[in-house]
Each structure stands twice: as structure tokens, then as C-alpha cells.
Amino acid sequence: MAKLTKRKEDYSKWYNELVINADLAENSGVRGSMVIKPYGYAIWEKIQQELDRKFKDTGHQNAYFPLFVPKSLFEAEEKNAEGFAKECAVVTHYRLEADPDNKGKLRVDPKAKLEEELVVRPTSEAIIWNTYKNWIQSYRDLPILVNQWANVVRWEMRTRLFLRTAEFLWQEGHTAHATKNEAIEEAELMLNVYADFAENFMKIPVVRGLKTESERFAGAEETYCIEAMMQDGKALQAGTSHFLGQNFAKAFDVKYATANGDLEYVWATSWGVSTRLMGALIMTHSDDQGLVLPSTLAPIQVVIVPVYFNDEQRNLVAQKAHQLKSELMSKGISVKFDDRDTFKPGWKFNEYELKGVPVRIAMGPRDLEKNQIEVARRDTGDKNFISLEKSVEHILSLLQEIDENIYQKAKDNKQELTTKVDTWDDFQNVIENKGGFVSAHWDGTTETEEKIQELTKATIRCIPLEAEKEEGKCIFTGKPSQQRVLFAKAY
């Protein structure tokens, strides 16, 4: 196994090598589409399971809506259509036939042209609101709290594994409400579900905020987001929750009868996170040796590597290893006993380091004689000899310690990479040389936002929800401002 490029040398190269070498994902034979490999998918499954539990705990149900959106439905909500039209995969035919000019090859059958083109969903508001129209008659039918796990396609020109792919996996919640307030509460609730999930489950600290008008979801009145800070000083949008107002209800004519019998348009939200979270996970915790995972997301939490020089030793170690494994498993820990004899222990150590297994146990005859095992933690690399009888207890608390440590490290990094600036010179300097979040005053106009982006490549990641109001002057125009916003270069 070749060593990874160091992060300091080339962060982007390090990322790509890590994703591929740790068996998370790879590019496929289809432009911009990735293959999510079993090890990567096992992590995604853990993300899904926990989110799904949280969605259900907050009263949502799953459903499934069509992959294809007829063009006439797609274009119904104008802003949404405009926002996604440039990156749509479009189905125009429904049959292939033998190519008369090319033996053994197929071609599109010109007789099988669709009357109306079908857009492969880049997001499902249109198809879902066309469905909700039939589900909603009166206030008794509200709220509708539905989520969908699905694939979506956005034709990206520059793609990167997990971060930006033409096809990606996500969940999209789509809710319908009787009142504006209820819809806003829902959008905020789901933002908090995402933030809680990112921080407490993925151990990724985030800033909760609002997007500026120019960064809003196409068709939304307000976009809430969680923004995370990667090790290299670039921000990553990790989840969004949109208050859609009555835009889709009006586009699809979805009204409900109130208790008084009046007809009102329905209020909407949508919210989503995607396989992009895998990129956030990698770039928050990993190091030059490979992936670092919290125990919550590790497909293998503990690996036991046996060390032996003859069959007798091998049997002895295997017996103790199986015993420890079953004790740990009875506590809900996932354990792999890697007794392959086709690889040396040292090779295995590197392999599990690369794959981010939180705890590695080396078990050899000499240690067993002393009734001890060697326990190594992935996050710090520390190794300790632990007596066999205390090992289960030790490992349980070690896993927790690891989770706390990597979260603390990520929080420290985010703090270290957040800088308050009050002048344009400082702003440019920090963005250029240090990176990270730059907390600065802004005059609130799209014009200024665009100019700053043009000059520095930094965008407003969000208007933080938690920040205090503070009088100040826009770092670019000097005009008055009421609150600092967070700028950064971003993935």
C-alpha cells in the first residue's frame, strides 16, 4: 500500500487518494457518476439509519415518488425550473433498436420519441406538489410530513467523489402546512435535527444560519443551512432546510379548506442532506495516515489482529480473540477478528489505520502470557497494554473518549479557522493566506456580495442564527450593517 500524499502538500490530492484507497468510492464508466463501494456504503447506511430514526421521531413518514418529471410539471414553478434547467438530464426516447449501419450495435429508435420529454429529477418539489394536490382538500389533511430516500441527478461539469457528482444519493423531506408559522417552525426544526445529527453523531461542528438571497434554493423564500469547516480552511454546506412559502402551492394550485370553509394556499418546506456528508466526514476528521471515524459511523469499531509464529500460538490467540469478540459484541460493539494468514500483522495495522477503525487490538502469545493485550486508538495513535479482564470496560470507555476527542479537535479547528475582521485589507489577507470562516460586516446587498466573490472567491456561507446583533460597517462599501456574516471559500 503506497502512502497517501500529505495534506499539507496537496489537500485535494490527499482527499482523492484517501477516498479511493480506503475503499469508499471510485469514479465509474459514466461521466460524473461514482460507484459507492461496500465500505463507503456501510458508512452511508449508518448515516441513513440515524437520520431516518430522527425523522420518524419528529413525526415524518417515508414515501417514494417518480424519478422522472414531465417537462410541463418541471417548468411549473418558474424560479425552481430556471435554477435547475441548466443541469438536467433529459429522457427523450423509450427504446433502442439494432443499428442498421453498425452490426452488433444499438441506436436510439427514432420512432420511440416521447411526446413530452422527461427530466430526471434534480430535486422533487415539482413531482411531489403535483401529487400533494390530490392529497390535500381540507385542513384535516394537514400537515403532510413526508421524506424520501432517493437518487437525484444534476449535470455538474466538474465533479469530485462525494462532493459533487452528477448522480448522488440523498433524502428530501417535503412537508405541507396550513399556516406560514407552522411551515417556518418545521424548516427550523429540521435544521436543528441536521445540526444535532452533524454535531452529536458525525462529530462535525456546524454553524446554523440563513443563506443570502443569491445563495437561496431556487424556489425558496428562505434557506436555512448548516455550514461546516474543513481542515484546509474551506467551508462545506452540509445540509439545507427551505421555507418555500406558497410558491409551489401556487404553481400547482394546491389549496385547502380552512375550518371556516375558506380556501387557502398551502405552505411548504423541503430539506435535504446527501452523500456529500461523506466528504464532510472525511475532511473534518481524517489525517495523513487515512480515515478517522467516530465510533458512531465506523462499520468496524474494533479490529483484533492476531500475532503468532506457530500453529499452537495461533490457536491460543484465536481462542482468546473469539472470547473477547463475543464479549464486545454482546455490548453492541462491532468487531472484526482478522485472522487471514495471507497478510502480515504490520500490513493489517496499516490497512485498518487507512480505513479509520477506531480501536485496534494486537493479540500475541507473549502478551497473553501476561494476561494483557495491546490496545491502539486510531485518533491519537496511542497504544496501551490493558489487562484482559479489564479490556471490555476499557474499550467501551475508549470508544467514547475517541468520539469526544475527535469532536473536540474538530471544534478547535473550526474555532482556530474563524477570524473576525473589520477592514477590507484584513479580509483579503485572511481569505488569501489563512482561509476559514471570516466573520465580517456586510451591507446586505447582492451587488457587494458578488463583487467580494469576484475579487476573493469567498462567498457568504451564511448569516449565522446564533450571532448577536452588532452595529458595524460593511468591510467593502463601508455602509452600515447590523450583523456580521460568515464569508469563506467553499466546496
Next chain:
Amino acid sequence: MAKLTKRKEDYSKWYNELVINADLAENSGVRGSMVIKPYGYAIWEKIQQELDRKFKDTGHQNAYFPLFVPKSLFEAEEKNAEGFAKECAVVTHYRLEADPDNKGKLRVDPKAKLEEELVVRPTSEAIIWNTYKNWIQSYRDLPILVNQWANVVRWEMRTRLFLRTAEFLWQEGHTAHATKNEAIEEAELMLNVYADFAENFMKIPVVRGLKTESERFAGAEETYCIEAMMQDGKALQAGTSHFLGQNFAKAFDVKYATANGDLEYVWATSWGVSTRLMGALIMTHSDDQGLVLPSTLAPIQVVIVPVYFNDEQRNLVAQKAHQLKSELMSKGISVKFDDRDTFKPGWKFNEYELKGVPVRIAMGPRDLEKNQIEVARRDTGDKNFISLEKSVEHILSLLQEIDENIYQKAKDNKQELTTKVDTWDDFQNVIENKGGFVSAHWDGTTETEEKIQELTKATIRCIPLEAEKEEGKCIFTGKPSQQRVLFAKAY
């Protein structure tokens, strides 16, 4: 709520009404694509969870491969391509633009034509074997045991909710092996996993068999299947497992180095079940009042409907109901306490009957005075008064009894609808008037199979694996035959 059409009057109409009225699925604004509604999806999730557990127990891992298959990959395995070319949705463009002739409308951007068309996967052998090519070098890389949960598209002209839809959800296992025997063992193992799942979890009795050559999966050497018998005497293919030989390895040039250093083509299997299983579930167990579900698949296993005439009674009943609910939930039972006051108890009884909730409890003040509740089972309609203190125990065993009863009923129906015949007259008569499986001798030729289908619409559902060898004469040609096969009209 209008009553359902009776099964005897119009089975097909009954089916459609049931699927829609029980909130399982509905047609969408996209030709041939359905919306799976939350109640239907909750059942599908239970199917997924149990199958996923079984796949993992047998050593498989999940992964995810691209939705789109470039035409050149799609056509690589000729038989497979030929089999699916006629029903492929094809992406030809990657952008929409404002339509200059139609204000506010969009049109396909002619400048954004793809160099190579992309087929929306009807099945994933091609894209996956193009990937496996890079995963497999030596015998150490084998076997690969991977499954994918995904959506697929087959452009069907006549669609029916769950049974035949342009887009459907499924899982597809794709495995790679060093030897022919190992691949055949895998195909048979997964057939048995499906059969076990259908019978013991879904309570649907099935016949395990082999498809004849003309009914085989396009690109397979052998197709194993499980066939179920619906109430109306039509068969339904509930799952298939294919031994693919080296066809895909040859098409994609996938070879491995043996332990001796020789290069050999890899052996393959694939196997899948889909949302079609929902159709099988409905048509195996349900009745004129609505859905009938085994407890294993019921999103709500027990519903408690309160009966009261004043607030004091309401509070008393609610207290007892919550107590019973939490006791049942602590035993792992999913319970709904439906205390909505917008609907009358009678309305609720019908609603839960329609939705197939296995056990319904009516709880009223007069019964509570006698320390009892009314327990009704959905499968037989029987009602009993049960003392409160014995209710948890009673309900636990009742759920099991219901599962056994509906399985027994389905087995009886399948047996009743399986007929041995030895003459062509009897064959035609049974197929025409009674339906069901007809067990008959067949001369083994595709020609005869096709003629029989032409004359009677019956196809050979399978050559049963469990049947004994028996000398006989083909019912159509009189030629010698070694084994009976199962004919039926089918969904």
C-alpha cells in the same frame, strides 16, 4: 368510505381499489410510474429490512452503482442488451433552455446533446461488470458478494400498480466467483433465501423452480425462480436468481489469476426481488373488506379504538389505553391508539379493516368496568372479550396465531389451485375454467411451449426443483417427458 368491489365480481378492479383506498400507492403524473404512499412504503421498508438482514447474514454487503449506463456498455453483452433494448428510457441531452417560441416554457437545448446516449438502468449487470473488471485481479479478490437497493426503469406499455410499473424499486445482488460450482451454489442459496423469506416472513407459499429457456433472464445460463399463486388462479413470479455463467465476464473481459497463475474468466450470478412483492402480498391474503397483513409486515400491529360518550369516560379509557399500549410496546409490538374525535369508532373499525391491521381493540367504559376489552382479529373477523390483565399475553399469542392462519389459508389455496392433468382436453378445461397451477408433462421444446401459450395463454411458470422424476407423455404432442412442469396464466 365506499365498499370495495367484491373479488368474485371483478378481481382486477378489487385489486386497484384496494391499493388506492388502503393508501398503498397511486398513479402519478408520469406515465407508468407510481407514487408509493407512506402506508405502502412502510410495508416495503419492512420487506427491505428483513431481506437486508438475510443478505448480510449470508455474507453480502451493499454498494451503489450509477443509474445511467452508457450505450456502449449496455450493448456489450448481446443477449442482455437485446432483451432490454425495447424497453429502455434513454437520456440524450443534459440541459433545458428557455423556449424562444413559448414564453415561460422550456425546451431541450439542442447544443447539449450527449456524445453517447445514456440508458436508464433496466438492470445493472453491464455497469457492475464494467466496475468488477477493476476490482478483480486474482482469486484472492473473489468471491465478490454485493447487493444494491435501487430504482430501475423498464418502459412497460401496460402498467399496473406494484405489478408492472415503468419505474420500480428493487434489490439486485451481483456476485462474482472463481468457479462454476460456487456460482451455482450462490444462485441456489439466494433462491432459498427468497423462498424462506416469502414463506416465513410474508406468509406466501411458493414453488421453487427453474425457468424454461424462453423465460430465462436475458444473458443468463439458468434462471431460478419462486412462483406464487394468487387467489384468482393466476401465478406471480415473486423473485428470480440467475446463474449467469461467464457471459458478463466475457463481455467485459473480467479474468482472474488462479492460485496456479492461470487466467480464467469469472463466474457470475445476479438475483432480485422488487416492489412487485407488494402485489403478491395483497393478492395472497386480502379479502373483500381490504388488506390482510401478517404481523411481520404490518406497520401497525395493534390498534386501540376508544369508545366513550363523555369526557370522564374518555379520560378513563385513554388512561387504560396508554397503559396497555406501553405494555405492548415494551414487548416490541407496534401499537396505535387512535383517539381522534373527528371520526366515530365504526368509521375507524372500517378504516383499520381496510388497512389490514391484524388486531383491533375496542375499549369502552362498560367493558372496562368488567375489567375487559374487546379484541378483534382481522383475518377471521372473530371478536372476543379478554380480561385486561391477560390481554398482553393474549395479543402476543394471537398475532402468532394470525400469522399461522393466514399462511395456512394461503397454502390451502395454492394446493386447491394446483391440478395434475394428463390430457390436452383436461389441460384446456382446467386452464380455462379453474385456473391455478396445472402440473403436466411437456416435451421440453420451446415450440410446444409457445403453441400452448398461443392456444391457452398459459405459460410454463417453472420446472419445479422439488418434484420427483416421472415418466410421462407431453399433454400437447404426446412425446415422452421425464418430469411434470407447472403451467399457469400469470401476472
